[in-house]
Amino acid sequence: MSLETLQSTFEMHQAMNVEVFYWWCTAIMFMIHTGFLAYEIGASRVKNALTSGMKNILTLSVIIPTFYFFGWWIYNAFPGGLVPGDAASSLPWSLHMGPDVQDMGTGIFFAAFALFGATTGSILSGAVIERIRLSAFLILAAILGSAVWILAAAWGWHPQGWLLTELGYHDVGASGVVHAVAGFFALGVLLNLGARVGKYENGTPMYIPPHNLPMALIGLMMIIVGFFGFLGGCIIFNGGETGWTTIYGNPTNLSAFGFNTLMGFAGGVIGAYLASREPFWTMSGGLAGIITVAAGLDLYYPGLTFVLAASGGVLMPMIGRKLEKMGVDDAVGAVAVHGFCGFYGVVLVGVFAAGFPNVGEGMPSITFSGQVTGAIIMALVGFIPGWGISWAMKKFGALRVPPQVEVLGLDLVEIPARPYPESVPAQAIVENTLKPGQEVA
Amino acid sequence: MNTSPITSWEGVSAYFTFADSPTGIAISLAAAVGVYLLLNATIIRHEKASFDKHK
Numbered sequence: 001m002s003l004e005t006l007q008s009t010f011e012m013h014q015a016m017n018v019e020v021f022y023w024w025c026t027a028i029m030f031m032i033h034t035g036f037l038a039y040e041i042g043a044s045r046v047k048n049a050l051t052s053g054m055k056n057i058l059t060l061s062v063i064i065p066t067f068y069f070f071g072w073w074i075y076n077a078f079p080g081g082l083v084p085g086d087a088a089s090s091l092p093w094s095l096h097m098g099p100d101v102q103d104m105g106t107g108i109f110f111a112a113f114a115l116f117g118a119t120t121g122s123i124l125s126g127a128v129i130e131r132i133r134l135s136a137f138l139i140l141a142a143i144l145g146s147a148v149w150i151l152a153a154a155w156g157w158h159p160q161g162w163l164l165t166e167l168g169y170h171d172v173g174a175s176g177v178v179h180a181v182a183g184f185f186a187l188g189v190l191l192n193l194g195a196r197v198g199k200y201e202n203g204t205p206m207y208i209p210p211h212n213l214p215m216a217l218i219g220l221m222m223i224i225v226g227f228f229g230f231l232g233g234c235i236i237f238n239g240g241e242t243g244w245t246t247i248y249g250n251p252t253n254l255s256a257f258g259f260n261t262l263m264g265f266a267g268g269v270i271g272a273y274l275a276s277r278e279p280f281w282t283m284s285g286g287l288a289g290i291i292t293v294a295a296g297l298d299l300y301y302p303g304l305t306f307v308l309a310a311s312g313g314v315l316m317p318m319i320g321r322k323l324e325k326m327g328v329d330d331a332v333g334a335v336a337v338h339g340f341c342g343f344y345g346v347v348l349v350g351v352f353a354a355g356f357p358n359v360g361e362g363m364p365s366i367t368f369s370g371q372v373t374g375a376i377i378m379a380l381v382g383f384i385p386g387w388g389i390s391w392a393m394k395k396f397g398a399l400r401v402p403p404q405v406e407v408l409g410l411d412l413v414e415i416p417a418r419p420y421p422e423s424v425p426a427q428a429i430v431e432n433t434l435k436p437g438q439e440v441a
Numbered sequence: 442m443n444t445s446p447i448t449s450w451e452g453v454s455a456y457f458t459f460a461d462s463p464t465g466i467a468i469s470l471a472a473a474v475g476v477y478l479l480l481n482a483t484i485i486r487h488e489k490a491s492f493d494k495h496k
Contacts, residue, residue, distance in 0.1 A: 058480075065477050069470075093466050095455035102454045135484045402492055414491045 014239035015104045021237045022108040028229025029115040031222050033060055036122040039219030040129055041419075042212040043280075043332050047409025048130045049211060049419040055129070055137055059121040062138050063145035067114040068092055071146035075113060078154040079161045112233040116153075116178055117145035119230065123182035124386075126332035128189060130196050131406050134414070136390075136399045143389060144185050144382075152381045153177045156374055157247055163377065164248055167370035168358050172246045173234050173257075173294025175345030176375055181382035183339020187328065188386025192394045195329030197406050205324045208331075213279060220283040224265060227290055231257055231297065249359040252298040259302040264293040267306040271313020281320070284337050285313035291341040295371075296349040299356055308348055312341045339379070346375035 001009075037056045044052040063071075069092055076087035089096045089106075096106045121141035128137060156163040157177045163169035171177055199206055210216050235252060236245045244253045268289015273282045292312025293305045300308070320336035328335065350371025357365045364370065393399040400406075405413045446461035447453055459465025 062477065062480070065473060069474065069477075092470055093463070095460060098455060098457040098460065100455040100457075101450075133488055135481060135488055138481065138484065401488075402496070405492055405495055408495060413495050414488065 011239065018237045018239060019104050019108050022112050022233060025229040025233035026108070026111045026115050029112070029119070029226050029233065030229075032115075032119055032226030032230060033122055035219045035222030035224075035226055036126065037219065038222060039216050040126050040332065042214070042216030042219055043126065043210040044129050045208065045409070046211045046419065047411055049411060050415045050417060051134070051410035052125075052129045054415065055134055056122060056125055058134070058138055059125050059141050059145075060118045062142045063118045063121045064114050066142040066146035067117050067150070068097070068110070069146070071117055071150045072097075072110050072113065074147060074150045075154050075158065078151055079158040081155070081162055113150070113153075116174065116230065116233070117149060120149045120178055120182035120185070121145040123179070123334050123338045124186045124189065127186040127330045127334040128193055129331045130410070131400055132189075132193055133399060133401055136393050139393075140185075140189060140386070140389060143385065144182060148185060148381060148385050149178060149181045152181045152378055155381075156378065159247065159249055163370075163374050164358065165363065167373055168364035168366050169370055169374040170248065170299075170349050170353065170356070170358075170366045171295040171346055171374065172248070172252070172299075173231050173290075173297040175291055175293075175295035175342045176378035179291045179294070179338040179342030180346065180375065180378040181342075183335050183337070183342055184379045184382030185386035186330070186382075187323075187335045187339055188383045188388070189390040190328050190330055190335070191387060192390040193400055195327065196331070197403060199329045200327065203327075205329075210280070217279060217283045220287065224286050224290070227287075228261065231261055231290075231294070234297075245359075246298055250298070250357075256298050260293055260297045260300055260305045261290060263302045263305040264290040264297070264309040267309030268292065268313040268316075271310035271315075272317055273313075274310075275314040276317040278317070281317040281333070284333055285316065288312045288316040288337050288341045291338060292345045292348065294342075295345040296353050299349070299353045304352060308352070312344055315344065316341055339382070343375045343379055346371050346378065 033056065037053055040052040040056055041049050073087055073090040073092075076090040077084040079085070088094060091097070096103055097110075100106070121144055124141060124144055125137065155161045156169050156171055157174065158164070161169070196208060199208060232254070234247065235254065235257065236247055238245055243251065246252050265286045266289070268285040268287065269282060270285070272285020272288060276282060289309030289312055293300060293309050316333070316336045319340045320330065320333040323330060323335055330336070349366060350368035354366050354368050354371075357363075390399055401410060411419065444458040444462075444465060446459070447456050459469060
């Protein structure tokens with residue numbers, strides 16, 4: 001075998017390894033959605049269990065095609081701000097946007113980014129269960145998952161993103177571009193959507209128990225499994241001598257992520273337990289911990305990661321309860337877990353990792369002010385469209401199901417199936433609004 | 442229907458159905474967008490019908 005043949009065989013295998021890595025990251029990311037499915041079904045009451053599940057399944061199914069239609073183009077067209085650059089090769093009619101023997105990168109990166117986008121939709125999904133119209137939710141999910149978060153990613157999670165080139169913004173594990181954006185988008189929607197019927201009595205929040213807390217806990221653990229695909233997909237697998245880098249081009253490796261992902265999970269769980277003693281918040285603490293440290297996952301000393309994650313785990317239930325007292329009925333604590341911890345995580349990099357250099361001539365280093373500015377921008381990029389679009393939907397009466405439907409339960413009204421037909425009577429039968437055996441089309 | 446843009450695999454780059462036919466790509470893409478819009482329209486109709494029954 002000649003040296004040239006050997007070289008070309010080696011390069012082909014490197015390219016294939018890149019594909020294999022992101023292929024499995026994408027597959028593992030589906031576990032996030034399996035987890036959200038179980039989590040949200042479990043967190044719902046029996047009368048809404050299947051509707052929550054349908055909403056979650058359809059979330060993936062609308063974000064994937066819309067991300068193909070325009071999401072991937074937004075990422076490549078808008079790193080400079082709000083004026084699109086040349087990204088013709090990312091438009092859905094480009095020859096790069098389909099099977100191409102010579103292109104072993106576009107499809108696999110598209111797939112990973114589409115699943116990141118789907119994660120934002122699932123974050124919104126949990127917050128709004130039991131009263132949002134499925135039609136309204138799917139439009140909001142497509143906007144969030146295929147336009148809003150990816151605009152933030154173009155700015156702060158792209159080698160030419162202006163937040164990086166102007167401010168030295170560092171958010172390696174997407175605390176800001178995915179979690180803060182989705183969490184604040186959800187907050188904007190929740191303000192217009194309002195609380196579930198019965199959630200507040202004379203302004204005092206009432207506890208609406210999940211119908212299957214064990215299922216919700218298992219779902220949360222599945223999300224953690226999926227996070228390994230998500231965080232793996234945040235690393236750039238380069239061919240040649242470069243090896244692993246972050247999306248910003250600085251060297252890193254899976255070992256760095258290995259230390260800090262695990263320490264983040266453990267710290268978050270412990271912090272949430274210390275603050276709540278409650279299983280739902282404790283398990284959410286695992287997510288909160290990872291999200292809190294995700295922005296600096298490549299930089300932190302693991303001992304510091306553990307402490308920071310614990311602080312996120314402690315603060316998360318406090319923020320959740322505070323929001324609840326303020327009238328924000330976030331059924332799964334998504335604003336606290338994703339919005340707050342994502343924002344907090346971006347700021348923490350500015351506190352504990354300021355001074356780390358970025359790669360490239362004239363590129364600013366990480367600074368506290370750059371991280372705070374970036375975190376605020378992420379929150380606003382999420383909140384403004386979330387609030388604005390849901391406000392318009394509310395004005396047209398297209399956001400929320402009618403009150404009588406909410407009281408009856410969405411499954412009874414919308415879903416031609418029952419979640420537990422032989423073990424748990426439908427709520428309507430209990431309430432004598434439907435006779436046993438009577439069909440509801 | 443012959444949708445192949447290639448006649449041999451030698452030196453092939455983009456090779457998917459209609460890769461050499463902008464019209465074919467446009468029709469496929471428009472149909473894909475149509476399926477997405479149909480889903481939204483169907484859900485809105487289904488919701489309206491379901492909610493009307495339980496007024």
